[in-house]
Amino acid sequence: MERSPAQHLPDKTEPAPKQRIQDEIRRDIIFGVLPSGSRVTEAALASKYGISRVPVREALRALEMEGFVESKPYAGSTVAAIPFDEAEDLFAVREALEAVIARRAARRAAAQFAAGRPDDGWWGIRKEIAQILHDGDEAVAADLQERLPELNIRFHLAIAELGSSTSLTALLRQIARKIEWLYAADVKSRGKHSWSEHWAIMAAIDAGNADDAGTLMAAHVNESRVGYVSRFRSEDSDSPAG
Amino acid sequence: MERSPAQHLPDKTEPAPKQRIQDEIRRDIIFGVLPSGSRVTEAALASKYGISRVPVREALRALEMEGFVESKPYAGSTVAAIPFDEAEDLFAVREALEAVIARRAARRAAAQFAAGRPDDGWWGIRKEIAQILHDGDEAVAADLQERLPELNIRFHLAIAELGSSTSLTALLRQIARKIEWLYAADVKSRGKHSWSEHWAIMAAIDAGNADDAGTLMAAHVNESRVGYVSRFRSEDSDSPAG
DNA sequence: ACAACAAGATTTGTATACAATCATCATTCG
DNA sequence: CGAATGATGATTGTATACAAATCTTGTTGT
Numbered sequence: 001m002e003r004s005p006a007q008h009l010p011d012k013t014e015p016a017p018k019q020r021i022q023d024e025i026r027r028d029i030i031f032g033v034l035p036s037g038s039r040v041t042e043a044a045l046a047s048k049y050g051i052s053r054v055p056v057r058e059a060l061r062a063l064e065m066e067g068f069v070e071s072k073p074y075a076g077s078t079v080a081a082i083p084f085d086e087a088e089d090l091f092a093v094r095e096a097l098e099a100v101i102a103r104r105a106a107r108r109a110a111a112q113f114a115a116g117r118p119d120d121g122w123w124g125i126r127k128e129i130a131q132i133l134h135d136g137d138e139a140v141a142a143d144l145q146e147r148l149p150e151l152n153i154r155f156h157l158a159i160a161e162l163g164s165s166t167s168l169t170a171l172l173r174q175i176a177r178k179i180e181w182l183y184a185a186d187v188k189s190r191g192k193h194s195w196s197e198h199w200a201i202m203a204a205i206d207a208g209n210a211d212d213a214g215t216l217m218a219a220h221v222n223e224s225r226v227g228y229v230s231r232f233r234s235e236d237s238d239s240p241a242g
Numbered sequence: 243m244e245r246s247p248a249q250h251l252p253d254k255t256e257p258a259p260k261q262r263i264q265d266e267i268r269r270d271i272i273f274g275v276l277p278s279g280s281r282v283t284e285a286a287l288a289s290k291y292g293i294s295r296v297p298v299r300e301a302l303r304a305l306e307m308e309g310f311v312e313s314k315p316y317a318g319s320t321v322a323a324i325p326f327d328e329a330e331d332l333f334a335v336r337e338a339l340e341a342v343i344a345r346r347a348a349r350r351a352a353a354q355f356a357a358g359r360p361d362d363g364w365w366g367i368r369k370e371i372a373q374i375l376h377d378g379d380e381a382v383a384a385d386l387q388e389r390l391p392e393l394n395i396r397f398h399l400a401i402a403e404l405g406s407s408t409s410l411t412a413l414l415r416q417i418a419r420k421i422e423w424l425y426a427a428d429v430k431s432r433g434k435h436s437w438s439e440h441w442a443i444m445a446a447i448d449a450g451n452a453d454d455a456g457t458l459m460a461a462h463v464n465e466s467r468v469g470y471v472s473r474f475r476s477e478d479s480d481s482p483a484g
Numbered sequence: 485a486c487a488a489c490a491a492g493a494t495t496t497g498t499a500t501a502c503a504a505t506c507a508t509c510a511t512t513c514g
Numbered sequence: 515c516g517a518a519t520g521a522t523g524a525t526t527g528t529a530t531a532c533a534a535a536t537c538t539t540g541t542t543g544t
């Protein structure tokens with residue numbers, strides 16, 4: 001068939017203009033380049049990225065559903081804001097969600113090995129996780145902790161994919177990006193949130209131990225939450241993503 | 243100015259073509275008019291609803307993010323399917339999510355009353371909930387239980403809005419629609435899932451009792467889950483939304 | 485008969501043009 | 515002088531046209 005060379009490398013060559021600018025805008029929002037409340041017009045973004053208004057429009061709509069921008073009909077779009085008091089609630093929901101995800105991943109791992117050999121899709125994700133864990137260890141050893149947030153999100157999302165539940169993966173993606181937004185408001189907050197715990201979680205999943213996986217994951221997320229609130233609690237109710 | 247008569251009645255006259263067909267398509271998916279796996283092309287939907295491809299396109303993208311359709315670049319969109327084994331996980335996440343939401347609503351209610359008089363936005367939602375509760379009681383009394391699912395979703399979403407957390411509301415909307423999809427697969431499943439419990443939850447929120455509100459809500463969702471699994475457990479692993 | 489291959493058709497992705505609506509500001513009337 | 519009002523500009527919503535990519539189908543060679 002002689003497929004296109006960009007088959008399983010959708011992020012290297014040209015990841016489709018729409019997705020590209022969507023990630024770009026979200027990144028600018030998360031890292032404060034586009035502050036909360038600022039207006040984002042389709043025409044301005046279109047000319048900025050050298051493309052038409054249609055892809056920009058779709059990207060804005062997607063970001064609206066993700067909660068990063070708010071738009072009213074015929075009135076335009078503005079960058080949203082996360083009130084500070086939502087942070088703890090988001091962490092609480094994430095803890096429950098990730099516990100369910102970890103349990104599911106463990107159950108599926110056990111089922112895969114019980115049925116003989118796991119299928120290729122499972123192994124593909126499993127190998128990606130191994131790579132992520134390795135890269136994280138390397139980053140910790142080299143004191144390049146600014147790489148950890150990205151690797152951290154990728155790890156958690158990969159665990160979700162290992163459970164092969166598109167619904168739960170989508171939910172986690174939504175929550176994780178919001179929490180990343182809250183974190184990014186403080187530049188010096190990007191420490192190693194106990195990267196080593198990831199290994200234990202992965203081991204429990206590999207062993208097919210759903211209870212341990214869920215418990216470890218919940219504790220892991222909870223520790224992340226404690227780290228967050230202890231850092232921001234002193235700054236009163238100032239909006240971190242504003 | 244002589245405003246358009248469709249000012250605060252966005253659902254009666256012409257609720258914007260895009261939103262309209264988006265809801266229409268989702269409804270057709272939820273109730274099986276568009277079965278899982280069937281192809282949905284932009285051109286067909288455009289001609290069906292007598293509009294252009296652009297609004298159809300945006301609606302499909304939104305539904306893709308909601309998880310109702312899957313689409314690959316240049317390949318088209320197909321109606322998605324919820325594997326049966328995701329149902330219990332969705333209920334588990336929803337239980338945790340709604341408990342957090344109820345607690346938040348109770349905290350906010352207490353704060354509103356503590357600060358003198360609640361603002362108009364809060365009262366608007368509160369009055370809407372009163373109406374929903376009333377309509378639900380009427381439907382139960384008149385044995386018109388087919389109206390309860392819609393009222394049920396509206397109640398739970400209104401509680402989320404009472405807590406004024408856009409993030410949590412968006413998450414609940416995503417989960418609730420998925421669960422509605424699972425429910426709708428069985429036509430005779432639309433019973434009164436203990437509507438009276440809603441009154442107790444609302445009372446706890448009004449009293450500002452976060453612990454009670456969260457506990458009652460969790461129990462309420464859990465009961466719904468039990469009702470679901472007891473109904474579908476016998477049908478083995480048949481995909482209910484397929 | 486079957487597989488590899490290529491051309492046509494179908495469908496999505498993008499660009500441009502136009503219509504509908506809202507925000508702003510000058511104007512005018514009380 | 516203030517507030518309602520009407521015109522103007524800016525921005526989004528929609529429609530149409532074209533380009534890019536994929537899927538299907540017919541063909542051909544073994």
